[in-house]
């Protein structure tokens with residue numbers, strides 16, 4: 001990571017070239033960039049993001065994608081394949097989430113562009129369903145503080161008041177009493193994570209389900225991260241509480257194909273206990289001069305390639321393949337967590353699954369990040385409290401990676417102790433710690449600067 005080749009090849013040109021270039025030349029340039037980037041995560045030292053990491057699997061998905069990449073699935077009359085792929089992806093995900101337990105309503109689903117896509121579609125469905133069936137015009141939604149920011153984004157976009165429930169600092173699970181006390185006649189739904197991004201912990205979904213049923217509100221389970229791992233963890237005998245449609249009161253679940261579903265980026269599945277929720281968010285414009293318009297979700301045109309690749313990943317791996325991958329990931333996560341636990345100066349937050357976070361009362365935890373970064377480790381930084389986050393994916397299951405983590409962590413703890421004794425502050429804290437102090441002017445400026453760094457710069461730079 002430290003000697004990542006940020007060279008001229010990543011310069012951002014800002015004009016449409018007058019003359020086109022030969023395909024071979026363009027492909028050679030693309031290949032050169034990909035080959036420069038891939039080694040950064042192939043080491044297995046990068047948290048999350050590269051969920052499969054197997055180039056043969058990616059090639060297989062690329063081929064599946066390529067066969068249908070040009071197809072617009074909005075035009076179903078010319079692509080019956082999309083109806084098959086989408087229908088089967090949804091059905092397989094419903095199967096995984098034990099929709100067979102649903103007897104009184106018709107379970108359905110939709111394929112979206114990612115975790116955020118699934119979450120905002122769920123919010124839209126709850127808002128529209130509540131408007132239609134409960135006459136709610138000033139909707140509110142409750143999420144635990146650990147709920148993904150996609151819920152904040154969706155509430156912002158759809159004019160839904162967001163109520164943020166505190167979590168127990170020990171377990172990191174949502175305070176169910178707080179949720180109960182803050183549901184009112186305008187609450188459209190509540191949510192819990194299985195598991196949350198920050199700590200990899202699972203909210204008490206059965207308790208939330210009871211509450212949702214008692215109060216007549218929806219309950220979304222965010223399984224974007226855990227949806228394709230935790231069902232197999234349960235099958236393998238890990239102590240993962242129920243979080244799927246077997247829990248009465250769970251009305252929707254999101255599970256990301258593009259994370260541990262090992263599909264290409266741009267694909268997630270959103271499932272509903274009752275067709276009435278999904279159907280509430282359809283958009284129709286029958287009187288448009290361009291023809292009667294309707295779309296199943298927020299997007300208009302969508303590529304058939306992504307749906308084909310999601311389908312290909314699921315049918316190629318099958319339950320057996322997912323279970324084997326989950327087993328290796330869970331075992332690696334356990335080895336890495338034990339390495340953290342071997343240091344009395346470090347504390348793991350809550351009872352995590354395959355993702356975990358750790359902090360320290362002895363020193364600023366970002367000293368540990370500072371020491372591990374030059375060795376190629378790329379963790380996610382957390383705040384309130386400052387913590388280091390590791391989402392274990394398949395690249396970490398390669399031989400030697402968990403052992404390297406343990407060895408590098410030993411050195412990093414010694415380094416952190418020395419730095420703390422010398423009263424030094426960590427180099428990477430400003431970014432690893434997120435934006436300090438909430439949305440101050442300073443924080444807003446930082447974010448704007450960061451966005452410009454990503455979107456407007458002429459020369460690609462190493463990460464801040």
Ligand SMILES: Cc1ncc(COP(=O)(O)O)c(C=O)c1O
Nearest residue numbers: 114115116148195196197224225
């Ligand atoms: C628990 C959880 N929910 C939702 C999301 C959002 O997913 P996406 O980045 O695909 O929009 C993430 C992303 O990491 C996540 O971990």
